[in-house]
Amino acid sequence: MRVGIIGIGAIAQLHIPALLNAEQDIVALCDIKLDRCLKAIEKFELKAKSYEDYKEMIEKENLDVVHVCTPHHLHAEMICSALDHNVNVLCEKPIAINYEQLDMIKASVEKSSAQLGVCQQNRFKASMQYVKELFDGEEITAGSGYLCWQRDKNYYLSEDWRGQKETEGGGVVINQALHTLDMLQWFCGMPKSVIAHTSCDTLKDIINVEETAFAIFNLPNGGRFILNATNSNTFSFPITIMLHSKTKNVVIVDDNIIYNGQFVTRSDGLPLFGKEVWGVGHIILIKEFYGALAEGRKFHLDFEEAQKVVKLLLALYESEGKEITIRG
């Protein structure tokens, strides 16, 4: 398929090899910093055109798919622009940073003949799939997700959109812990409300978003899941997810699972194309997305699925210690 990518920064360095691995034809790259397109064309030996204006790329290139790999606040307008031209979109997380953007995307999804897929890639990992099957048909009544990472001054100063509410939409929750929240929701179901606290403790002079968050999500079955997330450590530990049902206790750390006291490993067995923390989920997700398009199937990590985590984190941000109902 004819593919164009918007935003040739860090994560595009993973989309490109994953697309080549899926034998897709990258025909155009777009970035407001044009040199990033030229460097990527050279690095990956692509026969692709470069654009500074994504609208021009969509209009001129007769694309089948556009990948959106830009800062958070730009996702919604880029998704809508592609869908309005009936071009399929694979967008990086999060699809939106506020409810207005969610509504805008919903309207474009409903009008378009093209599909929207979203990179919430951890759902595709073998360890997560294994645990999802373990709990199939069984109600989870307690969950916990713990992310304890390092994102220091240099990280936030590396790109001007990072650490700013207007462009990133938030801090550790919308960026790093979005995946943990997505997994908790995928396993436990959609909560009805949240009570949360957020703070910025070590980088107050640099960022205007939260570095740390603690959130209690109330499930319709009377159970809860809890998110603990911080970017303030001096080392990034592996994320831990814990789940409990009537008959099962599960702890997940990377590919390793402790299931009722027994140690199980479920590895994806795929080469790592990017940073270790990004994992191999993109490779699987991109193959599945293109498989769905080629066979005319609906890709299941679509707008309906991706909007759930956005609604959870927007309610979390609104909370400031009060119980907030999650929007339907």
Ligand SMILES: NC(=O)c1ccc[n+]([C@@H]2O[C@H](COP(=O)([O-])OP(=O)(O)OC[C@H]3O[C@@H](n4cnc5c(N)ncnc54)[C@H](O)[C@@H]3O)[C@@H](O)[C@H]2O)c1
């Ligand atoms: N799924 C994951 O695990 C994962 C991991 C890392 C990043 N991401 C997501 O990928 C996205 C990009 O993150 P990144 O780390 O690559 O950021 P980045 O800053 O490294 O790259 C973003 C690129 O977009 C370009 N850009 C900005 N405005 C543009 C515009 N109007 N038109 C075209 N290009 C424009 C920038 O010049 C930059 O090169 C974010 O949504 C981020 O959350 C996801």
